[in-house]
Amino acid sequence: MAQDRLQLQRFELKYVIPNKIAQAVRQFVSAYLEIDEYGATMPNLSYPVHSLYVDSDNLYTYWATINGDKNRYKLRLRYYNEKAESPVFFEIKSRTNNTISKQRGGVRRQSVSGILSGQLPAPSDMLSKDPKQFFAIQRFCDLMMKLRATPRMHVFYWREAWISAHDNSVRVTMDRDVQCEPDPSARLLTRMTNPVRPFGEDVILELKFTTRFPNWFKELVSVFGLTQCGAAKYAEGVLLLG
Numbered sequence: 001m002a003q004d005r006l007q008l009q010r011f012e013l014k015y016v017i018p019n020k021i022a023q024a025v026r027q028f029v030s031a032y033l034e035i036d037e038y039g040a041t042m043p044n045l046s047y048p049v050h051s052l053y054v055d056s057d058n059l060y061t062y063w064a065t066i067n068g069d070k071n072r073y074k075l076r077l078r079y080y081n082e083k084a085e086s087p088v089f090f091e092i093k094s095r096t097n098n099t100i101s102k103q104r105g106g107v108r109r110q111s112v113s114g115i116l117s118g119q120l121p122a123p124s125d126m127l128s129k130d131p132k133q134f135f136a137i138q139r140f141c142d143l144m145m146k147l148r149a150t151p152r153m154h155v156f157y158w159r160e161a162w163i164s165a166h167d168n169s170v171r172v173t174m175d176r177d178v179q180c181e182p183d184p185s186a187r188l189l190t191r192m193t194n195p196v197r198p199f200g201e202d203v204i205l206e207l208k209f210t211t212r213f214p215n216w217f218k219e220l221v222s223v224f225g226l227t228q229c230g231a232a233k234y235a236e237g238v239l240l241l242g
Contacts, residue, residue, distance in 0.1 A: 009101045010171075011213070014231040015205040021224055022174050022203040028223065029162045029172050032216055036161035046158035046176065050190055052077040052183060053155060053234045054116075056147040065235040071096050074234060075144055077112065077151075078104075082190050087127050088112050090140045100208075105133035105140070109188065116186055118145055153241075154183035155233050156192065157204075171208040178204065180237025198236035206231075 017025070026045075038047040054075040055061050064072035073094040080086060088111075091104040107115065111125035118141055126134060143149075156179045162172040179195035205226070207217050220226070 009099060010208050010210045011098060012100045013207045013217075013228050015207075015221075015226045016199060016202050016229055016231050017205050017224070017226065019176070019201055019203050022176075022205065025174070025205060025220065025224060026160070028220055032214075033162035033170065033172060034165050036163050039160055044158065044160065044176075046160040046174075048080060048190070049157055049159045049175075050079050050188070051155045051234075052079075052151050052186060052188065053153040054144055054149045055152045056149045059152075059238065060147050060149075062235055062238050065232050066239075073143070075140060075147075075149060076234075077186075077188070079109075079188050082188065084109055088188065090115065090137050092136065092140055092143065103132075103136035103139060105135075105137035107137070112186065112188065115141065116144075116151070151184050151186045152182065153234055153237055154181050154189070154192065154195075155179070155237060156190070156195070157233070169210045170214055173204075173206045173208070175204040175206070175233075178233050178236075180233065180241065182241060196237060196240040198233070198240050199231070204231045204233075 035045055036047075039045045054077070061072065061074050065074075073092055076091050076093070078089040078091055086109060087106040088109050089104045089106045091102060094101045106127035107121050107125050108127065111121050115121055115137065120141060121134070121137055123129070157175040158177050160174040160176070164170045177197070178199050179192055179197055181192045181195040207220075209217070
């Protein structure tokens with residue numbers, strides 16, 4: 001199994017840029033980082049990412065983002081294809097002031113419906129024996145039940161990811177063709193019927209780091225004249241769909 005490159009706690013800066021600029025950013029970043037193994041053999045160096053966002057009837061997590069709450073979180077299921085043997089990850093993405101943290105636990109696909117109904121997974125449902133993953137799903141269930149949250153939105157995009165060769169302290173991602181569509185079914189499909197594209201042809205560039213802001217990040221921002229902004233895929237999708 002490939003090494004897990006998930007940054008559990010990090011700082012994260014976002015920029016929305018034209019695809020033409022993204023091509024130049026790729027050349028710049030390639031001097032410092034290596035392409036993620038999942039995208040290395042894929043067209044445009046990108047792999048597909050699917051997320052099913054879970055929220056309350058009054059869209060609590062959406063409004064927390066729109067209102068800019070300093071302490072907020074999102075609940076989502078992340079998957080990459082429709083294969084029966086492929087894992088599904090229950091994720092909590094939290095923001096505390098300027099720090100992003102993630103908790104996630106991977107389960108077998110057939111276990112998803114039970115967990116969404118509030119059942120904790122059995123050891124046979126889990127992909128790992130790491131207790132942190134079980135705790136992450138337990139907390140996911142607690143937050144989900146507190147909000148009475150249910151599946152709301154399917155978000156898809158192509159991710160190009162660049163990573164540090166020696167540690168996990170620096171990561172750069174570029175997300176293209178972001179698509180959003182309501183999905184209350186939790187069938188974890190990859191195809192969409194009539195999605196909206198909140199960012200059009202633009203690319204979401206994210207600079208992620210766990211300790212200090214790298215000097216070459218400063219150079220990148222300066223060279224391309226980048227302006228930091230918000231780019232919340234779920235929130236922008238809800239905004240477009242109403």
